[in-house]
Amino acid sequence: MSKEAQLSIAERDFILEALRENVRLDGRQPDDYRPLNISFGEEYGHVKLQLGKTNIIVRISAEVTKPREDRPFDGLFNINLELSAMGSPAWENGRTNDIEAYATNTLDRIIRHSNALDTESLCILKGVSCWSIRADVHIIDYDGNITDAACIAIMAGLQHFRRPDAVVRDGRVIVYGVEQRVPVPLNITHKPLSVTFHTFNDSKHVIVDATLKEEQAAEGDLVIGINSAGDVCYLSKYAGAPADAMAIVNKTNVAWEKVKEINAAVDKVLQADLAKRAKIGMADESRAENDRLVQIE
Amino acid sequence: MFGPIASLSQLNRADGSASYKCPATGYSILGAVNAPIELPARRDALKPEEATVEVFVKPGTTTAGVGERYVEGILRSVLGKIVLGREKGFPRRGVVITLAIVGGENVERGDSYLTILPALLHAALLAMISASVPLSMTFSATLLGVTKSGDIVRDPSPTAAKAAVSLHVFAFSSKNHLLLNESEGRFEFDTWELVRERALSICQGVISSDGDVTMDEGTTSASLNGFIRETVEDQVYSDYAYKLDSI
Amino acid sequence: MASTTTPSNPTPPSLSLPPSQFARLQPHAYLLAHLSPPPASNQPSIRANGRATSQFRVTSANAGSLTHTNGSAVVRIGDTAAVCGVRAEILHTKDIASWSVLQASAEQKFDKSNETGVPESQDEEDKGHIQDLNLLVPNLSLSTGCAPGFTPGAPPSALAQSLSHQILSLLHTSRLVKADDLRIWYQPPNLDSEEFHNAGEGMEVDTEESGGPEREIKAFWVLYIDVMIISLAGNPFDAAWASVLAALRDTKLPKAWWDADNETILCSDDVADAQKLSLRGLPVSSSFCSFESDVAAGWRAVVIPDAEEQKQKKGAQQRWILADPDGYEEGLSQERVSVVVDKENGKTVIVKMEKHGGWTVDSDDLRHLVDVSAQRWDEMKRILDQC
Numbered sequence: 001m002s003k004e005a006q007l008s009i010a011e012r013d014f015i016l017e018a019l020r021e022n023v024r025l026d027g028r029q030p031d032d033y034r035p036l037n038i039s040f041g042e043e044y045g046h047v048k049l050q051l052g053k054t055n056i057i058v059r060i061s062a063e064v065t066k067p068r069e070d071r072p073f074d075g076l077f078n079i080n081l082e083l084s085a086m087g088s089p090a091w092e093n094g095r096t097n098d099i100e101a102y103a104t105n106t107l108d109r110i111i112r113h114s115n116a117l118d119t120e121s122l123c124i125l126k127g128v129s130c131w132s133i134r135a136d137v138h139i140i141d142y143d144g145n146i147t148d149a150a151c152i153a154i155m156a157g158l159q160h161f162r163r164p165d166a167v168v169r170d171g172r173v174i175v176y177g178v179e180q181r182v183p184v185p186l187n188i189t190h191k192p193l194s195v196t197f198h199t200f201n202d203s204k205h206v207i208v209d210a211t212l213k214e215e216q217a218a219e220g221d222l223v224i225g226i227n228s229a230g231d232v233c234y235l236s237k238y239a240g241a242p243a244d245a246m247a248i249v250n251k252t253n254v255a256w257e258k259v260k261e262i263n264a265a266v267d268k269v270l271q272a273d274l275a276k277r278a279k280i281g282m283a284d285e286s287r288a289e290n291d292r293l294v295q296i297e
Numbered sequence: 298m299f300g301p302i303a304s305l306s307q308l309n310r311a312d313g314s315a316s317y318k319c320p321a322t323g324y325s326i327l328g329a330v331n332a333p334i335e336l337p338a339r340r341d342a343l344k345p346e347e348a349t350v351e352v353f354v355k356p357g358t359t360t361a362g363v364g365e366r367y368v369e370g371i372l373r374s375v376l377g378k379i380v381l382g383r384e385k386g387f388p389r390r391g392v393v394i395t396l397a398i399v400g401g402e403n404v405e406r407g408d409s410y411l412t413i414l415p416a417l418l419h420a421a422l423l424a425m426i427s428a429s430v431p432l433s434m435t436f437s438a439t440l441l442g443v444t445k446s447g448d449i450v451r452d453p454s455p456t457a458a459k460a461a462v463s464l465h466v467f468a469f470s471s472k473n474h475l476l477l478n479e480s481e482g483r484f485e486f487d488t489w490e491l492v493r494e495r496a497l498s499i500c501q502g503v504i505s506s507d508g509d510v511t512m513d514e515g516t517t518s519a520s521l522n523g524f525i526r527e528t529v530e531d532q533v534y535s536d537y538a539y540k541l542d543s544i
Numbered sequence: 545m546a547s548t549t550t551p552s553n554p555t556p557p558s559l560s561l562p563p564s565q566f567a568r569l570q571p572h573a574y575l576l577a578h579l580s581p582p583p584a585s586n587q588p589s590i591r592a593n594g595r596a597t598s599q600f601r602v603t604s605a606n607a608g609s610l611t612h613t614n615g616s617a618v619v620r621i622g623d624t625a626a627v628c629g630v631r632a633e634i635l636h637t638k639d640i641a642s643w644s645v646l647q648a649s650a651e652q653k654f655d656k657s658n659e660t661g662v663p664e665s666q667d668e669e670d671k672g673h674i675q676d677l678n679l680l681v682p683n684l685s686l687s688t689g690c691a692p693g694f695t696p697g698a699p700p701s702a703l704a705q706s707l708s709h710q711i712l713s714l715l716h717t718s719r720l721v722k723a724d725d726l727r728i729w730y731q732p733p734n735l736d737s738e739e740f741h742n743a744g745e746g747m748e749v750d751t752e753e754s755g756g757p758e759r760e761i762k763a764f765w766v767l768y769i770d771v772m773i774i775s776l777a778g779n780p781f782d783a784a785w786a787s788v789l790a791a792l793r794d795t796k797l798p799k800a801w802w803d804a805d806n807e808t809i810l811c812s813d814d815v816a817d818a819q820k821l822s823l824r825g826l827p828v829s830s831s832f833c834s835f836e837s838d839v840a841a842g843w844r845a846v847v848i849p850d851a852e853e854q855k856q857k858k859g860a861q862q863r864w865i866l867a868d869p870d871g872y873e874e875g876l877s878q879e880r881v882s883v884v885v886d887k888e889n890g891k892t893v894i895v896k897m898e899k900h901g902g903w904t905v906d907s908d909d910l911r912h913l914v915d916v917s918a919q920r921w922d923e924m925k926r927i928l929d930q931c
Binding site for chain 1: 314
């Protein structure tokens with residue numbers, strides 16, 4: 001199977017008819033996201049995100065490499081998204097499809113090109129070594145709107161991630177293990193997120209966070225990348241039916257509200273996780289101290 | 298030592314799924330199985346009388362390379378042998394197994410893939426059970442390392458595995474057949490036999506003289522085969538909870 | 545196909561098909577008929593290609609066939625032929641991003657080993673350098689037309705990638721190449737400077753004795769080991785590994801040193817200065833497959849007996865373990881065994897052993913296969929020593 005099962009005519013009509021009465025299949029308002037659930041794994045930068053039935057895992061990793069010849073002061077940052085048959089039986093392993101190319105491109109533009117992660121801060125020694133940060137996105141359950149979900153997960157991962165501390169001494173780079181020195185957080189300049197809208201019925205109805213079925217019934221989409229401060233860093237009306245220009249302007253405000261909301265939610269989860277880690281860290285430390293006391297005795 | 302943690306059928310889209318985590322080695326695998334499924338792009342490779350088993354291993358923080366292709370080959374040959382691919386609905390179709398490494402260290406280029414192999418095997422098996430793929434048998438697998446001093450260590454961590462003189466992966470079927478053996482390092486055949494015996498007792502529990510299976514391996518962990526069985530039983534129990542309540 | 549070389553024709557006379565067609569139509573029955581002739585016929589059990597079950601194909605090796613490489617070899621096992629070329633390139637330590645980082649961690653390791661009083665073994669350090677810096681880069685390609693089905697322009701097949709990994713992994717686990725052979729050193733003149741204390745400690749006893757400044761690694765040789773299977777008729781790994789082994793034994797690295805004035809590496813063009821690699825041992829790979837008699841019989845209902853039961857009535861469920869299978873035999877069996885052995889002072893050491901794809905081979909058989917592989921080692925040693 002290399003195509004998602006098509007929506008039946010009855011289903012499509014039902015979705016459209018319901019929208020005319022301002023009703024969505026799952027009872028949400030047009031501007032509502034599905035319940036968002038974020039949790040972190042044991043490792044730094046391991047994010048598990050659930051947006052309704054869309055389920056994503058993001059892992060952030062860092063390694064020391066040589067910077068690019070033409071940008072000796074910059075570190076490297078890459079987002080890697082590969083769809084596998086895990087997310088949907090319609091996706092074939094080892095083959096790229098349109099969704100993958102589109103989502104990768106959008107994420108690249110919103111997060112990488114807006115310099116959300118300050119790559120200059122990743123430089124260790126000019127022209128010799130720098131950090132290469134990599135975000136791997138695993139889509140393990142696909143029910144629409146992977147762009148927004150992946151964007152939230154990557155940004156949460158970048159804020160959660162801690163890289164090993166590295167110093168330069170006598171022209172040599174010394175990387176300290178996690179147990180030797182407290183690892184350092186990445187330098188995040190701003191927190192852009194994407195908000196995807198789908199339009200229906202000659203762009204009379206515009207909804208956010210479409211499920212797979214809603215995506216299939218939609219006539220066009222609109223992606224807005226915007227940060228908490230209200231700076232738009234990406235705007236795309238990629239394909240589908242033409243949309244009303246004023247609707248786009250209006251929806252930018254909706255997107256801004258959503259981004260502020262989601263960023264606040266992510267912050268809350270991040271703080272809770274950090275507090276939990278600090279607690280465990282303290283417990284470990286006191287245990288180590290006790291051990292030392294025992295040794296002295 | 299903590300035993301492994303596993304659960305079945307957490308994903309919505311895939312036909313079957315399972316997660317498997319081995320705390321000793323730190324690896325956490327998410328497996329998904331789609332079966333039986335049409336594979337239009339692989340028409341040349343499809344067999345007229347049997348199902349085609351495809352395995353895809355997706356590393357957590359790198360792109361797949363030659364090491365993944367190699368381990369996929371091993372998994373395909375082990376799993377392909379136990380899938381009853383001639384059952385109704387399976388010939389000319391695919392059994393697509395996708396395994397994502399969602400936790401644990403990376404297997405670097407040229408590193409041994411043995412450390413992660415048992416976790417991959419277990420995740421694949423449980424996901425196939427979750428997808429109701431007909432199987433001729435179940436199995437369990439374990440990783441053992443032989444240290445410099447000649448001790449046999451169960452589930453060595455990646456660092457311990459690097460320091461080991463030899464590494465061995467064994468998989469035994471529920472009926473005690475040796476399904477898979479991968480050994481590397483420097484060792485003699487007598488050492489190998491000792492390791493094999495130990496592996497068998499880890500997988501099947503120790504079989505005492507009167508034929509009863511006793512849970513002797515460690516004190517906390519039962520046999521791995523028992524663990525696989527319990528995981529599936531738990532899932533069946535929760536799936537049919539509505540029936541149990543009504544009785 | 546190999547079947548045409550069959551010396552005897554065990555097919556009953558009533559059948560009017562020529563053996564070569566029978567082999568294509570009923571491959572499983574054809575091979576089974578060869579291996580289990582009717583007891584009345586007095587025919588020995590023999591493979592369709594005329595070999596006994598544990599007999600390998602005729603093997604030949606030739607080293608130094610390619611002129612533009614540092615070492616090369618062609619190995620032919622029956623109709624499977626592999627060419628291997630080893631090319632050495634210089635990798636400056638200043639081009640290795642993780643080099644200085646690596647030194648830092650090595651320093652810590654050294655400190656730790658001092659604390660615990662356990663000296664770092666040379667072997668471990670070797671493995672670390674070769675593996676962490678990727679000093680051995682094998683690549684295997686199955687050339688166009690090496691077997692039917694290999695068309696031009698196709699990306700590396702899963703088989704080629706998996707064989708590349710097997711070669712790399714075996715190079716690492718067998719520690720065949722010594723890291724010291726691949727290091728290019730610089731011995732600074734004795735200027736009483738104490739700044740070079742970071743360079744790889746613990747391995748050069750001589751400089752410590754002389755009290756001069758320590759030697760420093762300036763570069764490494766990276767060995768690009770390219771294997772090309774020009775003809776594939778089963779068992780590619782044995783042929784590929786033998787060609788790698790022969791090519792590495794043939795490899796000569798020019799004498800190289802760091803020239804402080806020009807700040808570069810210089811190589812001597814004098815052939816007499818070139819040094820051969822000193823390899824650790826001679827791991828030889830032998831592959832087998834298990835051919836089962838009842839694959840076709842168990843068409844639908846697959847009944848698998850217990851391992852114990854199976855042992856008791858071994859006669860009923862027959863299977864043969866075939867050494868060095870050709871393409872025809874590989875197509876008829878799923879269970880594969882591969883054993884890599886080495887001999888140290890006449891004692892057999894197993895370097896790698898793998899089996900998968902079935903459940904008929906267990907310890908007794910494996911013990912026997914290790915013995916067969918040990919015999920094969922003697923044969924391969926003779927062949928490689930002569931080439």
